Amino acid sequence: MAEARELAVRWADLLDGAVAPTLTRAQVEDLLARFTPGLIAAVRGTGDATVARDAAAALVAANYRDPLAVYRSVMLICGELFQSTYPNTAAPDYLDARDRAVAVAAEFAAAFTGDLRTAALAEQETTLAAALTAAREAEARRQLSEARFEAIFTGASVGIGTIDITTGQVVDVNAAMAETLGVPAELMPGRSVAEILGPANIGHAFEEFQRLLSGEVDRFRVETEHTRPDGGHATIDLSMSVVRDGDGKPRFLIGVTVDITERKLLADRLWHDAHHDSLTGLPNRLLFLDRLASAEPPVGLCYLDLDGFKDINDLRGHTAGDRVLREVATRLLGTVSAVGGMAARIGGDEFIVLVDRCDADELAKLADEILAALAVPFEVDGQPMVVGASIGTAVAATAPTAADDLMHAVDTAMYRNKSQRGARQSYGPRGR
Structure with a gap:
């Protein structure tokens, strides 16, 4: 219907600049037009509000990962969509319709948060798997694989560091790891993890690291709060694993860090808005x-x-x-x-x-x-x-x-x- 198509076009206008999607403008409009009839029906009380979850999943799949995409979509649902559907504030079910619009927006925000986290964690798992694979190949086929690992290690957007399994001292870190921890990369090699982290950050993640060094576990993954030396705070998704040679002997530890501070703040804000x-x-x-x-x-x-x-x-x-x-x-x-x-x-x-x-x-x-x-x-x-x-x-x-x-x-x-x-x-x- 014309009303739903016009809403899809306006929605696409609002999403312009929020991210670089994988679709053309015409494809974005067609994508949104699949959901606008259902959103209108949900606000009117003749449809199911869970259509907003399908819309959120489709946007995340189309590479809309920016907080602006959530904000502008929620504003569209609670603003233009609701006002065009209920232009008369004296309508007998005006207040109920407004509550339905808020419920639809909450469904969208909650689904967007969950789908965004799932997508981000899948990307991180892929990066960690690539780093581990390259590290193992470095021992098995040194001449060829070391160059690959070095390229991944140096250019990765996530933090990567290697640790001597016998001493617990840092061997090397990339620029992304140094930026995440707030410590210059040249100051970390040869120092223990405890010394680099400092007393304020010795907690559950460090306990898991000690278990890794002792051989109790082969890998762990935690979400931890980190205080940088300059007083700044970050939420970090940390994964660490033991890298073994062809005979199964532990050779070194590899750690991968992702600064998820902004993602965590967005998730917390969306959770608050949805509840x-x-x-x-x-x-x-x-x-x-x-x-x-x-x-x-x-x-x-x-x-x-x-x-x-x-x-x-x-x-x-x-x-x-x-x-x-x-x-x-x-x-x-x-x-x-x-x-x-x-x-x-x-x-x-x-x-x-x-x-x-x-x-x-x-x-x-x-x-x-x-x-x-x-x-x-x-x-x-x-x-x-x-x-x-x-x-x-x-x-x-x-x-x-x-x-x-x-x-x-x-x-x-x-x-x-x-x-x-x-x-x-x-x-x-x-x-x-």
């Missing part, structure tokens, strides 16, 4: 359910639904409504953090609070404190307004095994409180 509400910054339903699964009993839940919030959207507009939701989140955090609880937004104007090791009396007190915090008037376009709230509570005496049943119980309690309109359920809008 938090974009409007309020609170944990979303996905992170809440993960936290619920590991909660320590007795587990207390407060299910919170705002009363009269639709009136704010109708009378003041969605921008004002968004400001109220952000302020509600701030007040919830201020109240819940005092008891070590977790507050999450699970959709629209619905929030939920989880507290570990909480009995019924403590939970009732917390619910009152939440309602008291929300009773303070909100400033909306210069005018005070009180947003009412209904709260349902439930306590699980044992570790939750059926999250759906517990959620249903607390949801039912909330709606029962809403219908009763008791003192702990709703304050209503402020009179003038």
Whole structure:
């Protein structure tokens, strides 16, 4: 359809300059056009949001590895795609559609992170295999293979170093290894690994290195934090292996390092975006359910639904409504953090609070404190307004095994409180 094709063209425009893809511009548009109908349907609620995962996998396969590609794609889904699909903010399912757009963007970001990591690790494995193969050939066919190894060793974009297996001292390192560790290459040969790393970096990776030297293991691979001599920090993917001669005798150790700092930061940011509400910054339903699964009993839940919030959207507009939701989140955090609880937004104007090791009396007190915090008037376009709230509570005496049943119980309690309109359920809008 024309709408989906136009969206694919706009998407291709946004991706220009983010990376050098393996496809032509026309091929990129055709690729994106395979997914835009499904993305539009997912936002409308007539399709499955997992189409975003297929789109992310296709972009990674086409060599889109730059963080800009993720950022611009997420902005397209939450911006132009959503706005073109729901141009009328008064549409009855506008808020639900906005949540669906955020869910589609989260699916895309999470899949992109996973596929990017898988692709990067596969490339690293290939490089390590090539380095090990070349190193073994250097012993078996010295005259021919040493030249190959030297070319790989010197020109590799990943760090490569060799270590004497009897002394544990560095034999040689390439420029990429020196850059990763922040130590000049000429200062490393003849020094022990412990001396080069320094006390701040002697940890789990060094323990594995000692096991390698002692012969307990033939190889290991770890992700480790490294502090450079200049105070800079890096996250390093480190692989080390024993290189043996034709008779199986250990000859030396070879290590390969890849600086994954930026990739780790991107993965962390994408994970955060996929597990938090974009409007309020609170944990979303996905992170809440993960936290619920590991909660320590007795587990207390407060299910919170705002009363009269639709009136704010109708009378003041969605921008004002968004400001109220952000302020509600701030007040919830201020109240819940005092008891070590977790507050999450699970959709629209619905929030939920989880507290570990909480009995019924403590939970009732917390619910009152939440309602008291929300009773303070909100400033909306210069005018005070009180947003009412209904709260349902439930306590699980044992570790939750059926999250759906517990959620249903607390949801039912909330709606029962809403219908009763008791003192702990709703304050209503402020009179003038």
